Amino acid sequence: MIARNLSSEMKRAIVGGTIGTVIEWYDFAAYGFLAAILGKVFFPSQNPTVSLLASFATFGVAFFMRPIGGILFGSLGDRFGRRSAFTWSIILMSCLTFLIGCLPTYASIGIAAPALLVLLRLLQALCAGGELTGAYTFVGEYASTKRRGYESSWTEAGAISGFLLGSLCAFVLSATLSQSELVAWGWRIPFWCAAPLGAVGVYLRMRMGESPAFEVMKEKGLIVSAPIGEAVRYSRVPLFQAFGIAIYQNVGIYIILTYMPTYFTTQLHFSQMQSMLSSVISMALAILFMPIAGAWSDRVGRRRVLGWSCGIALVLTYPLFLLMSQHNFGLALLAHVATSILVGIFLGPIPATMAELFPTNIRYGGMSLAYNISVAVFGGFAPFIATYLIASTKNPLSPSYYVIGSAVLTLITLASMVETSRTPLKENANAVPSMPLGMDEGMSSVEEGSE
Known part of the structure; x- marks a missing residue:
């Protein structure tokens, strides 16, 4: 629950900004948690691994559209306003997800079924490219200087809540339907649920005002006609830094939170119910730690918490993956919870850190470009890579190497960054960088209004 000491305006910004991330990540989670079922429905094969790889490949290929969506919606958000850009993203995302639930199967229309699935996934990813970073931007610009880490952390908590909602839906389906019923029609239900969720999201978004920072920027005439080009020209270092810190973020999300139900059933040989139970508990605890970590970063700095x-x-x-493989559900659950909490702590300060890297007039576009390229390269294919590593090495612990490698790259990125907590947001791409922690902590007029 959002803390009571936040202003009503800040609460509305958090709820309005977060609702779309819940729906976006629910939509993606629905596919991830049902990957094994969808493999049978759309990619039937005598070899279950081939079906699963085909399903995860479809999951991953769609992520190459994320940077394009980031450029499109990010540019619109920097030029015409944050609210309109990520309201349209939620409308389109919900409609496309509903349509996936309406698709005929391979048994009905043959190869056209997986082709249509891939097309809808590509369009879905295009819309998703502007949602999460739009929420980072919108809430970050409403947040106060001294509590930006805490207040912005709710957007990431909303995203993982979408994962949790997707896993709960899959858990209920697994508990109430047989495997044959899931394959026949049960898999459609989570996708159909996107329509009412999307309607709620659009209603809440339409009641929000525009970001005050964007309004000030508009009044000062700082809006640029080509924000992506401006970001590449003036903010190359922040672009690389946002790309780098998103590496562990995305690998952690897509290995620890999305791939784990499949890993529990296919590699650890636990039941569908056990795998879903582990995911629900792990994600709930990860969400709990996000605002705590965000608030912690307001006190000790973003780099320290992330590092x-x-x-x-x-x-x-690696030791936690080893613990998972001991053929004991209690130990596997403990290890899964521990890895998820580590990811949750990392995710808490991320929204504020991303927002603080970029100036207002290119924040949405620059962040969307860097983040979504990182997602496409490291996140979308994470489940596919994990499945492939296990199949090729015959080592069920091999996905841990991918997580470890991502942590190394992100740590290198963090070493190149200066601390940005408790500093005012920059207004334009030519602005002097924010003063380091310990110097003037005066807030801009925009931020004073959100205290």
Whole structure:
């Protein structure tokens, strides 16, 4: 629950900004948690691994559209306003997800079924490219200087809540339907649920005002006609830094939170119910730690919280995967919870950190470009890579290497960054960088209004 001491305006910004991330990640989670079922429905094969790989490949290919969507919606958001851009993203995302639930199967129309699935996934990813970073931007610009980490962390908590909602839906389906019923029609239900969720999201978004920082920027005439080009020209270092810190973020999300139900059933040989139970508990605890970590970063700095969580993950990921493989559900659950909490702690300060890297007039576009390229390269194919690594090495612990490698790259990125917590947001791409922690902590007029 959002803290009571936040202003009503800040609460509305958080709820309005977060609702879309819930729906976006629910939509993606629905596919991830049903990957094994969808493999049978759309990619039937005598070899279950081939079906699963085909299903995850479809999941991953769609992510190449994310940067294009980031450029499109990010540019619209920087030129015409944050609210309109990510309201349209939620409308289109919900409609496309509903249509996936209406698709005929391979048994009905043959190869056209997986072709239509891939097309809808591509369009879905295009819309998703502007949603999460739009929420980062919108809430970050409403947030106060001293509590931006905490207040912005709710957007990421909303995203993982979407994962949790998707896993709960899959858990209920697994508990109430047989395997044959899931394959026949049960898999459609989570996708159909996107329509009412989307309607709620659009209603809440339409009641929001525009970001005050965007309004000030508009009044000062700082809006640029080509924000992506401006970002590449003036903010190359922040672009690379946003790309780098998103590496562990995305690998952690898509290995620890999305791929784990499949890993529990196909590699650890636990039941569908056990795998879903583990996911529900792990994600709930990860969400709990996000605002705590966000608030912590307001006190000790973003780099310190991100660095410690990433460093501990570097050391503990392999031992925790080893603990999972002991054929004991209690130990596997404990290990899954531990890895998820580490990811949750890392995710808490991320929204504020991303927003603080970029100036207002290119924030949405620059962040969307960098983040979504990182998602496409490291996140979307994470489940596919994990499945392939296990199949090729015959080592069920091999996905841990991918997580460890991502932690190393993100730690290198963090070493190149200066601390940005408790500093005013920059207004334009030519602005002097924010002053370091310990110097003037005066807020801009926009931020004063959100205290």
